[in-house]
Amino acid sequence: MNGEQARASGFNGFLEAIGRKSLELFEEVGRFFYILHATIYWTFRRPFDAREWLRQMVRVGVDSLPVVGLTSMFTGMVMALQTYRGFERFHAEGFVASVVSLSLTRELAPVLASLMIAGRVGSSLAAELGTMRVTEQIDALYAMATEPIQYLVVPRVGATTVMLPPLVAIANGLGIFGGYAISVALMGANPVTYWEKTFQFLDMNDVSSGLIKAAVFGLILSVTGCSKGFFTTGGAEGVGRATTSAVVMGSVVILVSDFFLTKILF
Amino acid sequence: MAAGEPGDRMVATAAQARPKIAVIDLWKSFAGHEVLRGINLEVPAGESLVIVGGSGAGKSVLLKHLIGLIPPERGHVIIDGDDLTNCEPAHCLEIRRKFGMSFQEGALFDSMTVFENIAFPLRRHTRSSEGEIAARVRECLALVHLDKIENKATSELSGGMRRRVGFARAIALQPEILLFDEPDTGLDPITSAVIDAVIVEMREQLDVTMVTITHNMQSAFRIADRIAMLRNGQITAVAQPDVFRSLADPYIQKFLAGEPLEEEVA
Ligand SMILES: Nc1ncnc2c1ncn2[C@@H]1O[C@H](COP(=O)(O)OP(=O)(O)OP(=O)(O)O)[C@@H](O)[C@H]1O
Numbered sequence A: 001m002n003g004e005q006a007r008a009s010g011f012n013g014f015l016e017a018i019g020r021k022s023l024e025l026f027e028e029v030g031r032f033f034y035i036l037h038a039t040i041y042w043t044f045r046r047p048f049d050a051r052e053w054l055r056q057m058v059r060v061g062v063d064s065l066p067v068v069g070l071t072s073m074f075t076g077m078v079m080a081l082q083t084y085r086g087f088e089r090f091h092a093e094g095f096v097a098s099v100v101s102l103s104l105t106r107e108l109a110p111v112l113a114s115l116m117i118a119g120r121v122g123s124s125l126a127a128e129l130g131t132m133r134v135t136e137q138i139d140a141l142y143a144m145a146t147e148p149i150q151y152l153v154v155p156r157v158g159a160t161t162v163m164l165p166p167l168v169a170i171a172n173g174l175g176i177f178g179g180y181a182i183s184v185a186l187m188g189a190n191p192v193t194y195w196e197k198t199f200q201f202l203d204m205n206d207v208s209s210g211l212i213k214a215a216v217f218g219l220i221l222s223v224t225g226c227s228k229g230f231f232t233t234g235g236a237e238g239v240g241r242a243t244t245s246a247v248v249m250g251s252v253v254i255l256v257s258d259f260f261l262t263k264i265l266f
Numbered sequence B: 001m002a003a004g005e006p007g008d009r010m011v012a013t014a015a016q017a018r019p020k021i022a023v024i025d026l027w028k029s030f031a032g033h034e035v036l037r038g039i040n041l042e043v044p045a046g047e048s049l050v051i052v053g054g055s056g057a058g059k060s061v062l063l064k065h066l067i068g069l070i071p072p073e074r075g076h077v078i079i080d081g082d083d084l085t086n087c088e089p090a091h092c093l094e095i096r097r098k099f100g101m102s103f104q105e106g107a108l109f110d111s112m113t114v115f116e117n118i119a120f121p122l123r124r125h126t127r128s129s130e131g132e133i134a135a136r137v138r139e140c141l142a143l144v145h146l147d148k149i150e151n152k153a154t155s156e157l158s159g160g161m162r163r164r165v166g167f168a169r170a171i172a173l174q175p176e177i178l179l180f181d182e183p184d185t186g187l188d189p190i191t192s193a194v195i196d197a198v199i200v201e202m203r204e205q206l207d208v209t210m211v212t213i214t215h216n217m218q219s220a221f222r223i224a225d226r227i228a229m230l231r232n233g234q235i236t237a238v239a240q241p242d243v244f245r246s247l248a249d250p251y252i253q254k255f256l257a258g259e260p261l262e263e264e265v266a
């Protein structure tokens, strides 16, 4: 009797935990779409804050350039090394260049750059807005008849979305250069044929699909960071939690949506 | 100035049939804890209302409802006939332009200097030249007895200085409605009297409506046209200072005398 009760309550507790978790998930998704919707709504309303946009674009784009460039270049170098070793086995070394350029532009550069930006920018957005929330600075904006979504979120989300494609374009170039350097310097590939092979199978569509992905990822990671920060509760600890989960959530959503974007659109 | 006559004030108040602020049956709870339980309150234009009550009674929560920072569970806040609890986002902003608010902890923007904080509402909502803005900022700072701190970061200020800068920011635009959350807490008696003098001076202008929260009964009697007691989530008394002083309610008498209450409700 007693054991049965315990088992029943254990089972109920289990169901309860599942229920609570899924409610939290729904809430999370709801907040994401609330911020997304409000951001779009306020983007097309006056006043347009060009200075703030520019400041954020520098913060996202220019300041992220070293880390994104480095990541991408080494990825290109590793890609060249690995595929060379593999392709050597069936004498297809000539296609290393094509594989490097295709996988970089279509997949690796956009995803890796976005993940780096999720860590660098998504977290700082969450920390910044979270601190403003818990110190009532966001309330103060409302009180001064300034919509915080418009003043804070719109330039940050906009700048991230706008800056990611050019960042990825640069990452593409650096990654391909990294692969080229390794192949020519270490593997003894012919520079001219390598260069030819790089572009032989590369469509405009490959590059543009990567850039579109990058813009979507930028939108996702910045909205995630902003919504985490905007709805922060619980003081300094809450800001810490928001920051961490902005990175985790942002990265997971980027990877999941990468699959669907690749499958459906391109 | 004719406005200085007390008789004129009475006539003007009576002529204004519609209250500037009307709170109707306002309810709010946080996680099951009922903070506001049916608040009803009217503040005529030009009145200076002081709200007093125990720590944690919900004074700050009530004040934030007045400007629409917190959505109520039930009830309405009507500003000049416009329902602030039920409006389009853009219209809400329009209504909020009538307000200036100083927060209990200052809520200064920590990414800006003192000057930029006070200039913020002026830059957002007026077309003043930089020279006019600078003059107004210095004027507001002088009113609260602060000078030579324009270019300091807000993190360099003491608690009392932060609160005074917050006060200066609230009055910078000369709004129709001013909300002050404990403007004189943590200030020495002389500076506190200076803040009171500023409030009294603004009260002389017929069109400024003020709601002030304070724990300092001395300043409450100095600045109030009426005093309201918030207790157990309701307004238990509203009266002119003289009447308030002689109310028979034992809680109010203990409150005024600063004596402990035996049967304090949790
Ligand atoms: N955002 C919030 N989330 C949860 N509870 C809250 C929140 N804001 C206020 N409360 C609760 O509401 C109650 C009233 O808080 P409020 O800040 O209005 O008190 P107060 O009257 O201003 O007190 P004090 O004079 O100390 O400033 C408190 O019990 C507080 O715990």
Ligand SMILES: [Mg+2]
Residues within 6 Å of the ligand: B059, B060, B061, B104, B181
């Ligand atoms: Mg308070």
